[in-house]
Amino acid sequence: MKLDLSLTVNGEAVSARIEPRMHLVDFLREVLDLTGSHAGCEHGVCGACSILVNGQMVRGCLMLAVQAEGAEVWTVEGLTETGAIAALQEAFVARNALQCGFCTPGMLVAAATLLKANPTPTREEIREGISGNYCRCTGYHAIIDAIEQAARA
Secondary structure, three states: OOEEEEEEEOOEEEEEEEOOOOEHHHHHHHHOOOOOOOOOOOOOOOOOOEEEEOOEEEEOOOOEHHHHOOOEEEOHHHHHHHOOOHHHHHHHHHOOOOOOOOOHHHHHHHHHHHHHHOOOOOHHHHHHHOOOOOOOOOOOHHHHHHHHHHHHO
């Protein structure tokens, strides 16, 4: 049995028939071909699947797509197209805050969420704001530097 799903993704209305047990990150990746959100641990631990649903950051691997019925969803692709994360992207490049890039989309969504709520966070607040997003390559120092730089921009 498939279910109808209608929602807004990155400012555009979308509809599809999907399996009821499909996770939101899989819907975004497989149905809409928005592959910026990564399916990492699939247990809500790593943060690679971080997206915004009705303005709140959620783990796309923990939310069923049908739970997003009627919602407004923003992915890293949408935040990039609108320029919402341009300062963060520039700071990540300038501070060499990305290496393999797997965690970067989720990290950018987490950082954007933090800066929207707190435009001038301390380094400790930045650490806490991204604490649900794992990076195995950078050691976090460059990421924290980049977010701090973007906050000052």
